[in-house]
Amino acid sequence: xxxxxxxxxxxxxxxxxxxxxxxxxxxxxxxxxxxxxxxxxxxxxxxxxxxxxxxxxxxxxxxxxxxxxxxxxxxxxxxxxxxxxxxxxxxxxxxxxxxxxxxxxxxxxxxxxxxxxxxxxxxxxxxxxxxxxxxxxxxxxxxxxxxxxxxxxxxxxxxxxxxxxxxxxxxxxxxxxxxxxxxxxxxxxxxxxxxxxxxxxxxxxxxxxxxxxxxxxxxxxxxxxxxxxxxxxxxxxxxxxxxxxxxxxxxxxxxxxxxxxxxxxxxxxxxxxxxxxxxxxxxxxxxxxxxxxxxxxxxxxxxxxxxxxxxxxxxxxxxxxxxxxxxxxxxxxxxxxxxxxxxxxxxxxxxxxxxxxxxxxxxxxxxxxxxxxxxxxxxxxxxxxxxxxxxxxxxxxxxxxxxxxxxxxxxxxxxxxxxxxxxxxxxxxxxxxxxxxxxxxxxxxxxxxxxxxxxxxxxxxxxxxxxxxxxxxxxxxxxxxxxxxxxxxxxxxxxxxxxxxxxxxxxxxxxxxxxxxxxxxxxxxxxxxxxxxxxxxxxxxxxxxxxxxxxxxxxxxxxxxxxxxxxxxxxxxxxxxxxxxxxxxxxxxxxxxxxxxxxxxxxxxxxxxxxxxxxxxxxxxxxxxxxxxxxxxxxxxxxxxxxxxxxxxxxxxxxxxxxxxxxxxxxxxxxxxxxxxxxxxxxxxxxxxxxxxxxxxxx
Numbered sequence: 001x002x003x004x005x006x007x008x009x010x011x012x013x014x015x016x017x018x019x020x021x022x023x024x025x026x027x028x029x030x031x032x033x034x035x036x037x038x039x040x041x042x043x044x045x046x047x048x049x050x051x052x053x054x055x056x057x058x059x060x061x062x063x064x065x066x067x068x069x070x071x072x073x074x075x076x077x078x079x080x081x082x083x084x085x086x087x088x089x090x091x092x093x094x095x096x097x098x099x100x101x102x103x104x105x106x107x108x109x110x111x112x113x114x115x116x117x118x119x120x121x122x123x124x125x126x127x128x129x130x131x132x133x134x135x136x137x138x139x140x141x142x143x144x145x146x147x148x149x150x151x152x153x154x155x156x157x158x159x160x161x162x163x164x165x166x167x168x169x170x171x172x173x174x175x176x177x178x179x180x181x182x183x184x185x186x187x188x189x190x191x192x193x194x195x196x197x198x199x200x201x202x203x204x205x206x207x208x209x210x211x212x213x214x215x216x217x218x219x220x221x222x223x224x225x226x227x228x229x230x231x232x233x234x235x236x237x238x239x240x241x242x243x244x245x246x247x248x249x250x251x252x253x254x255x256x257x258x259x260x261x262x263x264x265x266x267x268x269x270x271x272x273x274x275x276x277x278x279x280x281x282x283x284x285x286x287x288x289x290x291x292x293x294x295x296x297x298x299x300x301x302x303x304x305x306x307x308x309x310x311x312x313x314x315x316x317x318x319x320x321x322x323x324x325x326x327x328x329x330x331x332x333x334x335x336x337x338x339x340x341x342x343x344x345x346x347x348x349x350x351x352x353x354x355x356x357x358x359x360x361x362x363x364x365x366x367x368x369x370x371x372x373x374x375x376x377x378x379x380x381x382x383x384x385x386x387x388x389x390x391x392x393x394x395x396x397x398x399x400x401x402x403x404x405x406x407x408x409x410x411x412x413x414x415x416x417x418x419x420x421x422x423x424x425x426x427x428x429x430x431x432x433x434x435x436x437x438x439x440x441x442x443x444x445x446x447x448x449x450x451x452x453x454x455x456x457x458x459x460x461x462x463x464x465x466x467x468x469x470x471x472x473x474x475x476x477x478x479x480x481x482x483x484x485x486x487x488x489x490x491x492x493x494x495x496x497x498x499x500x501x502x503x504x505x506x507x508x509x510x511x512x513x514x515x516x517x518x519x520x521x522x523x524x525x526x527x528x529x530x531x532x533x534x535x536x537x538x539x540x541x542x543x544x545x546x547x548x549x550x551x552x553x554x555x556x557x558x559x560x561x562x563x564x565x566x567x568x569x570x571x572x573x574x575x576x577x578x579x580x581x582x583x584x585x586x587x588x589x590x591x592x593x594x595x596x597x598x599x600x601x602x603x604x605x606x607x608x609x610x611x612x613x614x615x616x617x618x619x620x621x622x623x624x625x626x627x628x629x630x631x632x633x634x635x636x637x638x639x640x641x642x643x644x645x646x647x648x649x650x651x652x653x654x655x656x657x658x659x660x661x662x663x664x665x666x667x668x669x670x671x672x673x674x675x676x677x678x679x680x681x682x683x684x685x686x687x688x689x690x691x692x693x694x695x696x697x698x699x
Contacts, residue, residue: 024301031296061198061273062266065142065158068174071102072160076172081109082164088117095119105155109162110171112136135159136168142268154178154206178207197274199262206271214253214276250279341586341664344686347373348592377686396533400559401441403432403469403483410448410467417456424464431471432483436559443530444485444554450523451487451550458548459491472553480555490547494540502540572693576601578626583613583642584662585634593629593662593687600689609634610642614649622652627696628659630679640677647678660695662687 075098080086088109095107096119108118114127142158159173178198198207249260257279265271350370357363407427418425448467455465466488473482494502502524524538531538531552542548580602584590590606597604607613610630614637617625628646632639643659661674661682674682680699683691 023304027300027304031294062268065156065265065268068104068158068176069160071098071104072107072158072172072174075102075107076160076162081172082162082169084164084169092117092119092121104174105176107172107174110173112168112170135161135171142265142271195276197276199272199274201272256280339664341589341685343373343377344664345586345588345592347377347686348595349588352592352595396440397442398439399441400436400438402436403429406441406445406448407467407469410445410452413449414452414456417453418465421456421459421461421463423456423459423462425467426465427467427469429469432469432481435471435481437481437483437556438559439554439556440534443534447527447530447552448485448487450527454523455487455489455491455548455550459489464490475555479558479560481558482553482555484551484553486549486551488547488549493544493546493548494542495544499540499542572600575696577603579603579605579624581605581607581613581616581620581625581628583607583610583628583634583639584631585609586631589631589662589685589687596687596689596692597629600692610637610639612636613642614645617646617654617657618649618651623657625653625657628657629662629683630659631662632674633664639679640673643678658696658699 075081075095078094080094081091088111091109095109098104099107099119106118106120106122108116108122110116110126114125115123116126117123142156155175155177157173157175159171162169162172196209197205199205249262251258251260258276259279260274260276262272262274265273347370350366350373354363354366354370357366407429411427414425452465452467459465466486468484468486468488470484470486471481472484474480475482527550528538531554534554536552536554538550538552540548540550578601580597582590582593582597582604584593584606585608590608594604594606605616605625607616613628613630617628630639630643639661643661646654646657646659648654658681659679661679662685663674663682664685681695683695
């Protein structure tokens, strides 16, 4: 067993190491994918930002143009301006007033021949410099002039036609300084690293705000600003739709890469807004995320390793506890077998002696021996019940029973104890006299006996013990009844201080009076756990020197013949003269078992160990033995191995013969092992007619 635990421990440790490495690799790969995804998101966000910034800036400028044009239109619609009968000089006077009120730098009028006069009394010709015919047809433009002939300044010129009676009379135009006209507001983006430009289709830089230094030739070479030119294949464009008036390009300038977005200003003569940001600035946030992710991965790896280290330590402790638990189970199984086997012998021999002895005084002492033996057996059963409860191995076994019969069997057990203390015992049963129920009769009986024995123990001589069983509710839909069970006495009672410890295992109140009473201190703990397993609660009311009341209620189905599968009944007469093989190493147990089997009508043959039992079976005729009763713990060969060899033999009846285990250990693990080894059922010592019949009936 110890080598098995060590082997499992090493395997588990290797699995932990492998799992921790695997999780670390997966985490690193996940973070790498995450960083790649974040970088792509940041780049895409940069594209969107640049494109939206260029479009937003061009739209803003376009709105300013439109505002200027609307002002020009409203001026051109003034009759004094559009009427050809009014002289240019008079019109200029009127326009000077509009300049002051509308914020223009200057306004001018051009006749159909292109001759211009302005509000500042300048005259020149523009016929060969503008799209004159297009303007005359009503097309409104914004023009860029690199150097103003008048002020030697970069200006924009906005134009609208002047019409009178639906006939074009000339052109009204205004000029505005480029530097005063634009609000390049994107400087704050990317921590001041976004540059904004106003450029022409010829690559002229008209206005700028930022540190992106690109020349006219570089602009024309690297960015497509003309509709009839194709994109350079070396440029990674975010949008390659040539019909778009805006796009994104990745270009290299002065040994540094930039993301550049540009957008055409509508209703202008090929004017563009351009925004640029260094690629390294776009990815700088990604690098920060990379650093943060690296730190995060390191922390996660450390936590994972720490987790597995803790799990490893916990597993080591768990394996130690499991080893101790296995040792405990082995100890309990062995001690159960070692104590119950001779005790079963004592009970069995006492029972036989009572039958053959005619001396009344001897029988009196035999009864005392039997009573004390059963008391000792009860204490052992309590210890084993505790082990089952701790392992959560409580099983509810429902069967047909009657509460009247249950009370009768309880009374037989407690009668002598009550008479010995000259106590008054009263049983009240209400509403259950003619009802058969379907529940775990054995556990209900065990609970009530424990509570009654407890009351008898802690009640003075001539005291009073009451048992009440009463139906207090009924569920017509589910055909159930709620049964109240109550055990009361006028004994020594329980102090308030001890009530909190009342249901602890091995608990007994530490006072001079209670020390006079024997017992394991397990009864109430077992009662509470059994009642909890049946979905109820044990309630206690008690006062010192006044007595105690223990009560609980159970919802129990009413037995219905047509709905409940009835257990197969066994014809006892059919068992007579059947041959059985009893494999038992203990001589006393063999004597007792033979006595019980022969009393039931069986013909018994014996073997003292598993090896001898196999030999007797193989040497017998086919179907000679109807049953084999096999003790589990025996020298030379135990019952498990003997059963396996019988099942694996080539005899025709090796698979059909019924094999019933005999064990002094009532642990559920043994039941599983019994079935696994090939046995059909099992009985727990001491052997009696009742448990033999129960076992055979279940086959």
